[in-house]
Amino acid sequence: MIKKIKGTNDVIEDLYIWEWVEEKFRNVAKNLGFLEIRTPIFEATELFNRSVGTDTDIVQKEMYTFEDKGGRSITLRPEGTASVMRAFVEHSLDSKGLPQKFFYIGSMFRYERPQAGRLRQFHQYGVELIGSPLPIADAMVILMATESLKAIGLSNFKLKINSTGCEKCRPRYKEALREYYKPILAKLCDDCQTRYDKNILRLLDCKRDVEYAKSAPNIIDYLCDDCKSHFEGVRRLLDTLGLEYEIDPSIVRGLDYYTRTVFEIKYPSLGAQDAILGGGRYDHLVEELGGKPTPSVGFAAGMERIMIALKAENKLPSPPIPDVYVVTVSEGQRPHALKISRELSKTFSVDVDLMGRKLKSQFKNASKEGARYVLVVGEDEIKSGTYTLKDMSNGNQMKLSLEDVMKHLEKTL
RNA sequence: GUGGCUGUAGCUCAACUGGUAGAGCGUCGGACUGUGGAUCCGAAUGUCGCGGGUUCAAGCCCCGCCAGCCACCCCA
Known part of the structure; x- marks a missing residue:
């Protein structure tokens, strides 16, 4: 018998749940003026190298990359933002006026070992707000995230936010982290030893060395004036909206393009993979892809993880029956x-x-x-x-x- | 990529210390030749994940592979 590829899934009996969720998400997005966009499921490998970052795990070991018959290096998209931004630049969408607001729902591919809430082909609902540097853009995107989850009846989720600063303040912070960890490096776990050189920010969310992370320098204290006031602006808006959130200095996103605001929504009962949504600001991505400087914010939500959460909360719609x-x-x-x-x-x-x-x-x-x-x-x-x-x-x-x-x-x- | 657990009918699972496969549910049919959800009766379906080895004999033991689950790593 030919069986499905490892880490992929057939959605059969549950499809009506997917359709229902997608409809709710589309509604939230459309009512806030976001336009649905469908980009190719594969792209030039170079796009992801440039946007996601050559040093990230995604690019280094998780991409489905192959050569097509014309000798081009092709990659099955591991995430959605890069393609949307590429399309924005390629079609000069800035000429239609800013901001441009898009959302998408589709398959993503990452070569990883499958486990609870993790597949090799999975699906994301994502949103990109392109062109605004203002805190209100961050707040809008975060609002869409929480409204979308509420629209399908989820409530047991937790919003966590942080700022990763900008190219001015982040190096200063990394330096401070290096100084803090240097004397205790020998006491850290093996993974952290390598993280120290590879990506020092990752030391903060190690599951073993939590004690050291607690008393580590906090990035908030190292933000430059602009980043600090931006972060405070975002917080004020979230407060105005009455959104509950926690400032969590351990939120460090795994993609290179993030600047300033980063956020995650966790669903604690899901197990090890408990992040159902993640996002942030990426002020330099458009430039990186050859466009004019165009600050942007967005998020991506994992559909499969959301389905697990929905089932856990028993918020399923009723199945279709013949009249x-x-x-x-x-x-x-x-x-x-x-x-x-x-x-x-x-x-x-x-x-x-x-x-x-x-x-x-x-x-x-x-x-x-x-x-x-x-x-x-x-x-x-x-x-x-x-x-x-x-x-x-x-x-x-x-x-x-x-x-x-x-x-x-x-x-x- | 690493580690742990698992792999028998469509599903959930059984088979004593190795002796050659069974139950419930489901499916289909009948009891009930123009009427469902209840009950009773009956039937079909397994390369016992795949390949190799040990043995007179392997679902059970050994090795390899594959797949699933969970965790690490990382992320949605």
């Missing part, structure tokens, strides 16, 4: 039943037996599928032009003309 199940008594009525099904399906969701089962089994089937009504098309019905409509919730039956059947369904469904 009417059309049933025949014998073979001769099948053509008639098919025609009636066509009429009914213009307004209602209809199911009809396609297996040639006998009447009783058709009823069983209708019941199993949760059909609200069964319409019997038998010899008598065809002769008289009045059909037997049975309400499966209480067993009541009545004989109605097709027109009256339609009316009755419209009234009661």
Whole structure:
């Protein structure tokens, strides 16, 4: 048997949940003036090297990269922001005026070992607000994040924010961290030893050496005046909106392009992979991709993790059921039943037996599928032009003309 | 990439210290030849994850691979 590739998933019975969630997210985004965008699922490898950063784990070991038949290096997108920004630059969308506001829902690919809440092909809902340097842009994006989660009924999530400063203040902070950790380096775990050289910020969210991280220098104290007032501006707006958040100095995002604001939404009961959404500001990404300086903010949310959270909170929508199940008594009525099904399906969701089962089994089937009504098309019905409509919730039956059947369904469904 | 646990019917799981595969649920049918959700009866379906080894004999033991789950790393 050919089986699906490791770390991929078939969504079959649960698809209606996905559709429902996506609809809610689209609504939130569209009502705030964001335009849905679909970019290619693969891009030139160079795009991700430039945007995500050559030193990041994503680029170094997690990308699905291959050469196409023309000898080009192609990569399955590991995240969505790079493509949206590329499209923004490629189509000179700044000429349409700023800001430009986009959202997307789609597949991302990362070659990682699968575990709870982590797949190799996964899906993200993401938002990009391009062109505004102001704190209100950060606040808008964070608001969209929380509103989206609330729109699907989630409540047990925690918003955490931080600032990673800019090219002026971040080096100063890194230096301070190096000085702090240098004398105790030998006491740290093996991973932290390598993190010290590779990416010192990562020492802050090590799961083992938490004690040392607690008393480490806090980036907030090292922010330059501009970054500090920007961060305070964002906080004031979040306070105005009444959003609860925690300032968490250990939030260090794994992509190189972040500047200033970074944030995460955690769903603590999910297990090790408890971040359902992450984002921040990336003020230099457009320049990096060859456009004019265009400060931007955005986030990406993990659809699969959101699905797990939804199930945990028991906030699932109800599954789709047929409104009417059309049933025949014998073979001769099948053509008639098919025609009636066509009429009914213009307004209602209809199911009809396609297996040639006998009447009783058709009823069983209708019941199993949760059909609200069964319409019997038998010899008598065809002769008289009045059909037997049975309400499966209480067993009541009545004989109605097709027109009256339609009316009755419209009234009661 | 590393580590732990797991892999028997569509699903959940059983099979004593190795003796050659079973139950419940589900599916389909019948009891009930124009009526469901209850009950009863019956039927079908397994390369026992794959490959190799040990043995008279392997679902069970050994090795390798693959897959799943969980964790590390990292992230959504």
